[in-house]
Amino acid sequence: MSVLQKLKSVLPVEDEGVTRRTYECQDCGNVFESAKTPDRAECMECLSADVAEQD
Numbered sequence: 001m002s003v004l005q006k007l008k009s010v011l012p013v014e015d016e017g018v019t020r021r022t023y024e025c026q027d028c029g030n031v032f033e034s035a036k037t038p039d040r041a042e043c044m045e046c047l048s049a050d051v052a053e054q055d
């Protein structure tokens, strides 16, 4: 195994296997994507944490 492959194996993979969810802000209606879980996601427009996950 090369050094680069070893580094990749220990670093967290951030762009593969990350579930991106679509949320709608319940305060301002902004629809946005986030990789955060529903309890951590917040609206980027008004910073409200009152967001609903979309299908």
Ligand SMILES: [Zn+2]
Pocket (backbone or CB within 6 Å): 025, 026, 027, 028, 029, 030, 043, 044, 045, 046, 047, 048
């Ligand atoms: Zn909002």
